[in-house]
Amino acid sequence: MSSRSPTPPQEPTPSRLVGSLAVAGFLSGLIIIGIYVATLDTITENKARELREAVFRVLPEVTQMQKLQYDGERVVLKENGKDDENTLYAGYDDKGNLAGYALASDGPGFQDTIRVLFGYQPANNKVVGMWVLESRETPGLGDKIYKDAAFVTNFDNLSTEPPIVTVKRGTRSRANEVDAITGATISSKAVVRIINQGVEKWHQRLPLPGNEPQLKSEGRT
Amino acid sequence: MSKHDPKLLLQSAPLLRQGMTTPAAMRDVWIALLPASLAALWYFGLAALLVLLTSIAGAVLTEWLFTPRERRAITLHDNSAALTGLLLGLTLPPALPLWMAFLGGMASIGLGKIIWGGLGSNIFNPALVGRAFLLATFPNAMTTWTAQSGPADFLTLHASNLALPFMQAPTVGAGTDAMTTATPLNLMKFEHQGTDLGALLLGNTSGSLGETSALLLILGGIYLFLRRGLDWRIPLGILGSAALFSAALFLIEGDKYPTPLFSLLSGGMLLGAIFMATDPVTSPVTPKGAWLFAIGVGLLVVLIRVFGGFPEGMMYAILLMNAATPLIDRYTQPRAFGRKRATK
Amino acid sequence: MDDLIWIFISALLVNNFVLAYFLGLCPFLGVSGKLETSFRLGLATTFVLIITAICSWFLNTYVLTHAPYLRLISFIVVIASTVQFIEMAIKKLSPALFQSLGIFLPLITTNCAILGLAIFATNRGYGFWEGLIFALGAGAGFTLAMVLMAGMREETGINEVPALVRGTAFNLIIAGILSMAFMGFAGLFSST
Amino acid sequence: MGLLFSLRRSFAHGVHPEHHKEQTADLPIQRVPFCSRYVMPLGQHIGAPARPVVEVGQRVQRGQLIGEPGAFVSTALHSPVTGTVRDIGPHRYIDGNFRPAIEIEADPYATQQLPRPTPIDWRSLDIEQFIAQVQHAGIVGMGGAAFPSHVKYAIPEGQQIDDLLVNGAECEPYLTNDHRLMMERPEAVIHGTEIVRQKLGAKRATIGVEKNKPESIAALKAQIGERPIEVVALEVKYPQGAEKMLIKAVYGIEVPAGELPRDVGVAVNNVGTIVAIADYFDSGMPLIERIVTVSGPGVAEPANLIVPLGTPIREVLRFCGGLKESTREVIMGGPMMGTPIADLDAPILKGSSGILAFTAKETGRPPEYPCIRCGRCLEACPYFLNPSRLAKLGRARMFEEMKEQFHVMDCVECGACTFACPSNIPIVQLIRTAKDNLRQRKG
Amino acid sequence: MATLSNKMNAYDEMLKGIWRDNPVFVQVLGMCPMLAVTNSAVNAIAMGLATFFVLVSSSFLVSGMKAIIPKQVRISIYVIIIATFVTVADYTLLALFPAVHKELGAFIPLIVANCMILGRQEAFASKHSVKFAVMDAVGMAGGFLLAMFALGSVREILGEGKLFGISLFGENFEPWVIMILPPGGFITLGLLLLLFNWVGERRKQFLAQVAAVD
Structure with missing residues (x-):
């Protein structure tokens, strides 16, 4: 099967080895940059759309949004660049009034890290919506944290003062209580804990009423 | 004159045997499980009987199907497949659809035993393999606990028992929700609520079929111990280490963690410690190894119950230590007579 | 601090690289026949994982912020060459260590657990210490799975496993049951 | 622990087979006619x-x-009868094979009376002469192993025997020949013990007897007098009579693996051997006969007999009323470690402590079940080996591993594991195969 | 080369990858993606196609350039080639099918570490003409895709009662959750391999019987 090389084996010079590697690397780099450039716009657009959908889901009556960044002292506008743990999003209604912030928070769930985005209105200490960005919870049980509409709507109008607690399904009576999912108590509690942590982290950082960041560019959605 | 005597056998010594045989040992376990099984019927009625019978049927049928014809007589005679089915059945919730119990019996024997080469060759406890399979496969049905019906309504059946194969339990709504209750362990884990110790002893709590009555399980354990059917180190080691660990936690934060006695009497602790972990095939054969194994199980149970995601950790604790058993056995070889120390 | 502990426990038990993420399956199925070898391979892998964590943190922080498209190729090249370099260094400095661990190193660099770690650490935005603990947990988890598997395989090696089952099918099923047992760790330390 | 030890003198592990000694324990020793x-x-x-x-x-x-x-x-061989050498060549051995032997036809007219005793002055012998005398007398270990006794007395330079241990444990079921010997001739036991003790320069001698032979213990104790001899009653347990187990039981010392009792300063002799030595020095008569227990459910009239060596087993059995119809197997030695007899015309040997006949009830092998790792064999093994593992490895023919990791060569094949196994696995048989294999590889 | 191609049939080369030398069932390669992304048929096929693309393009390139690749650095160059194609696949999927990409996640870049791909370059593509290399790659990748699909569909059917997201057994079907969890992957693949062995064994027996009759 093996085909014999027609030329006698000859030790190539080191420079030739390095050279061929360099050429391969160069060509590969070219191809990669090519595909990157070709797909960049679509990918950026996809990501932006996905983000927008998520933000609109957790903040009611929002039609416009912008990305903000906490720089260690205050929240400032951030046009683009990578997201990190200090990134947040502000949502505005038709008239450009601030409707609330969309905050990301994560923490350990039943199986793996759960990442959620939740809508928050600091003025009245309220969570107004929750959306799971990422989770590997058990199908059929833990995944109800995003599949079970009844659970998700728990977070549509939830007081965070005192912090949110989970209660047995059907016994919800106070403004800060969440009905746990039967059989997936751990996942339910994990979501609540993650949101509580997010609230705790962001509550002090968010600007006071009156100092809210204004929607910068009109019409930007 | 010198003739070979054709009538004489030439079996080599020893010719004497002690009386116990493997099938008899299995029978002893059956007898020891009898009180707990009868209690299951008393508390959960006909449903319990059906669940137990179907899981036994699943186990025996699978054993029969996958055993080569020439070995069937022996493998079925040793009572072990049916015993696996019974043990599995005792860990199931009373309202489980029967087809799931049957499937669990099949998984127990198929995945837990036949694949490995049959009785004696498996690493994991077959009944628990079956249960772990069911719990991972049907997490909802496997964690739906019904209240005890009591002897008066012996004939009541749960609608969910009779679900069609591969189909869900028919009613999921207010009707069934009213019937379902939380087990003592659920109450402890999610509500930090204890249960009366008397109820735990007698068994009038909810839970899986065979685990509720601590008293009857202990009774079975004593019988087995007297018949030399179990390695006493294993239950003792498990209960001891679990009690110590939970006592430590209880002393640190008493209102959050259960009392040691609750830990020992609730859930599958006793059923597991007396009947599952002691399965000789899947536990270490050396005495020192048995201690290590038992302590490992005890610590893991409390770890999973208290810090883990499940209210009950007995099954996982035993399976995990089963996996470690070859290693434990390897490093706890007894010190051979006249040798300095144990070699690996 | 809690975070670091959870990252470790998660990588070690709850989301074990082999049993939950299917990373490093080639050595797990191929080399787990002997306990001794498995343990050493586990140690060597842990070592490479730690190097990987350091390399990928460096790349992520100083290089890939400017050229994200080079992520995959730079991970491969940098990790492979760093390991190669360390292998040579070990060979020179400690022939004994090389004998016991070094011989596995070339095998490991092409292992998907290594690349997987780099990619997971990047996707999750782990910092230096988080990445390091993640690598440590993943390595320990890999070693644990390897050693348990090897123990079971040595034990079943002398049993009468049906001829049809023996081999990869059997190893996969053992791994499946082990993975099922590891499900018991789900939710560990996340609910308190 | 020390207190406990002194109360229950025995070794750890072991098994408790029913001892079945009642059939012959009360039967005085008889002489078989020529x-x-x-x-x-x-x-x-x-x-x-x-x-x-x-x-x-x-x-x-x-x-x-x-x-x-x-x-x-090796030892000398003496004619058990007065007669004529008929053949020197292959003859049936107990295993059914032919082995070189000397066939002697008894002279039917000879009286077979022993010549007048010619005592040998053992006190004047030095140790080398003593060893030569014992070898000349053809004396071997009478407990069954038949190891030439004089070899045990050849102590290498630098070693010292402190204790002579006389083995009267007789732990094998059915056998009562040592028991009857101790009961009927305690003075010979004590006398022989003194000879060997003094010749070896041992300070003390101990006679270990299992507690189920109280008459023997009493008889021996009555004979000790001022001599530095102690009779120790031991727990009834198999294999108490194994050399190293006896040492452990009596002194609490473990003889290191691969070493001999003399390495811990002890010499061990069976009571039968001790009596043979006493008889030799008293009468000058070498080893030409021995005591044999004939018993077992297949024997019509169990008995304890003095049998001239070389007597065909058939003759011995005939004296005992023959075998019952139901007999399926005849064993030489005890039921735990004895050898099955393939040919009843094979002779009684120096090591034949018993001839036992068994019926279908004992020989019927129940079906074998898989090993469920119940651990009973580990609890039985007096050598703290792992028989269950050894059997598994033996089946897989992994002999090297059995030797390196599980010390199969330490096994004395006492059979306690097979006795204890509820799954009827022929553990000791698998171990024997492995040991044979390993020995052949070495050879 | 001409004589070689006479002996070899390009279609045989292709077919052997699908059954006789199936990379998953026979050679046990590429286990990581095989198990990680087969929790649904769609994911399995997407992964299979991405692998298909990478393997076939790499084989094409490697066999085409085998004359100019120095022996000493060939492995490094193969890896660079593979990594390039994987990056291409990664970005293409991300741009065109973001939902699928999200499901497959980190496992697309991990195609690089699939030993099947590098193995084919070293064992086959670097020694054969472009035509055979591509045919071989198509066969191997096809076999891989087939195995992925088999596992993915079994897991999806039992795990969710669906195939390609279409419900098969009606509303009341009780899903076998384990099938979409890691243990289900291991066990199902193990059982599939067992089935494959069994069929192979039966086939061998059948052929032996036929031969005996002849």
């Missing part, structure tokens, strides 16, 4: 076979030397 034909295999002990020193057709006297030791680990 028969017409005797066969003396040249090799009936461990070591090199004896070399014949007689010729076919030669007339021999009872007790006359007919074979001289073939090497140091």
Whole structure:
């Protein structure tokens, strides 16, 4: 099967080895940059759309949004660049009034890290919506944290003062209580804990009423 | 004159045997499980009987199907497949659809035993393999606990028992929700609520079929111990280490963690410690190894119950230590007579 | 601090690289026949994982912020060459260590657990210490799975496993049951 | 622990088979009448076979030397009867194979009376002369192993025997020959013990007897007098009579693996051996007969007999009323470690402590079940080995591993594991195969 | 080369990858993606196609350039080639099918570490003409895709009662959750391999019987 090389084996010079590697690397780099450039716009657009959908889901009556960044002292506008743990999003209604912030928070769930985005209105200490960005919870049980509409709507109008607690399904009576999912108590509690942590982290950082960041560019959605 | 005597056998010594045989040992376990099984019927009625019978049927049928014809007589005679089915059945919730119990019996024997080469060759406890399979496969049905019906309504059946194969339990709504209750362990884990110790002893709590009555399980354990059917180190080691660990936690934060006695009497602790972990095939054969194994199980149970995601950790604790058993056995070889120390 | 502990426990038990993420399956199925070898391979892998964590943190922080498209190729090249370099260094400095661990190193660099770690650490935005603990947990988890598997395989090696089952099918099923047992760790330390 | 130990003197582990000694324990030793034909295999002990020193057709006297030791680990052979050498060549051995032997036809007209005793002055012998005398007397371990006794007395330079341990444990079920010997001739036991003790320069001697033989213990104790001899009652447990187990039981010392009792300063002799030595020095008569227990459910009239060596087993059984119809197997030695007899015409040997006949009830092998790792064999093994593992490895023919990791060569094949196994796995048989294999590889 | 191609049939080369030398069932390669992304048929096929693309393009390139690749650095160059194609696949999927990409996640870049791909370059593509290399790659990748699809569909059917997201057994079907969890992957693949062995064994027996009759 093996085909014999027609030329006698000859030790190539080191420079030739390095050279061929360099050429391969160069060509590969070219191809990669090519595909990157070709797909960049679509990918950026996809990501932006996905983000927008998520933000609109957790903040009611929002039609416009912008990305903000906490720089260690205050929240400032951030046009683009990578997201990190200090990134947040502000949502505005038709008239450009601030409707609330969309905050990301994560923490350990039943199986793996759960990442959620939740809508928050600091003025009245309220969570107004929750959306799971990422989770590997058990199908059929833990995944109800995003599949079970009844659970998700728990977070549509939830007081965070005192912090949110989970209660047995059907016994919800106070403004800060969440009905746990039967059989997936751990996942339910994990979501609540993650949101509580997010609230705790962001509550002090968010600007006071009156100092809210204004929607910068009109019409930007 | 010198003739070979054709009538004489030439079996080599020893010719004497002690009386116990493997099938008899299995029978002893059956007898020891009898009180707990009868209690299951008393508390959960006909449903319990059906669940137990179907899981036994699943186990025996699978054993029969996958055993080569020439070995069937022996493998079925040793009572072990049916015993696996019974043990599995005792860990199931009373309202489980029967087809799931049957499937669990099949998984127990198929995945837990036949694949490995049959009785004696498996690493994991077959009944628990079956249960772990069911719990991972049907997490909802496997964690739906019904209240005890009591002897008066012996004939009541749960609608969910009779679900069609591969189909869900028919009613999921207010009707069934009213019937379902939380087990003592659920109450402890999610509500930090204890249960009366008397109820735990007698068994009038909810839970899986065979685990509720601590008293009857202990009774079975004593019988087995007297018949030399179990390695006493294993239950003792498990209960001891679990009690110590939970006592430590209880002393640190008493209102959050259960009392040691609750830990020992609730859930599958006793059923597991007396009947599952002691399965000789899947536990270490050396005495020192048995201690290590038992302590490992005890610590893991409390770890999973208290810090883990499940209210009950007995099954996982035993399976995990089963996996470690070859290693434990390897490093706890007894010190051979006249040798300095144990070699690996 | 809690975070670091959870990252470790998660990588070690709850989301074990082999049993939950299917990373490093080639050595797990191929080399787990002997306990001794498995343990050493586990140690060597842990070592490479730690190097990987350091390399990928460096790349992520100083290089890939400017050229994200080079992520995959730079991970491969940098990790492979760093390991190669360390292998040579070990060979020179400690022939004994090389004998016991070094011989596995070339095998490991092409292992998907290594690349997987780099990619997971990047996707999750782990910092230096988080990445390091993640690598440590993943390595320990890999070693644990390897050693348990090897123990079971040595034990079943002398049993009468049906001829049809023996081999990869059997190893996969053992791994499946082990993975099922590891499900018991789900939710560990996340609910308190 | 020390207190406990002194109360229950025994070794750890072991098994408790029913001892079945009641059938013969009360039967006094009888003499078997002479028969017409005797066969003396040249090799009936461990070591090199004896070399014949007689010729076919030669007339021999009872007790006359007919074979001289073939090497140091070998003993002399003497004629058990007065008669004529008929053949020197292959004869049936108990295992059914042919082995070189000397066949002697008894002279039917000879009286078979022993010559007048010619005592040997053992006190004047130095240790080397003593060893030569014992070898010349053809004395071997009478407990069953048939190891030439004089070899045990050859103590290497620098070693010292502090204790002589006399083995009267007789832990094998059914056998009562040692028991009757101790009961009927306690003075010979004590006398022989003194001879060996003094010759070896041991300070003390201990006689270990299991508690189920209280008459023996009492008889021996009555004879001790001022001598530095102690009789120790031991727990009833198998294999108490195994050399190293006996040492452990009596002194609490473990003889290191691969070493001999003399390495811990102890010499061990069976009571039968001790009496043979006493008799030799008292009368000058070498080993030409021994005590045999004939018992078991297949024997019509169990008995304890003095049997001339070389007597065909069939003759011995005939004296005991023959075998019952139901007999399926005949064993030489005890039921735990004995050898199955393939041919009843094979002779009684120096190591034949018993001839036991068993019926279908004992020999019927119940079906074998898989090993469920119940651990009973581990609890049985007096050597703290792992028989269940050894059996599994033996089946997989992984002999090297059995030796390196699980010390299969330490096994003395006592059979306690097989006795204890509820799954009827032939553990000790698998171990024997492995040991044979390993020995052959080495050889 | 001409004589070689006479002996070899390009279609045989292709077919052997699908059954006789199936990379998953026979050679046990590429286990990581095989198990990680087969929790649904769609994911399995997407992964299979991405692998298909990478393997076939790499084989094409490697066999085409085998004359100019120095032996000493060939492995490094193969890896660079593979990594390039994987990056291409990664970005293409991300741009065109973001939902699928999200499901497959980190496992697309991990195609690089699939030993099947590098193995084919070293064992086959670097020694054969472009035509055979591509045919071989198509066969191997096809076999891989087939195995992925088999596992993915079994897991999806039992795990969710669906195939390609279409419900098969009606509303009341009780899903076998374990099938979409890691243990289900291991066990199902193990059982599939067992089935494959069994069929192979039966086939061998059948052929032996036929031969005996002849």
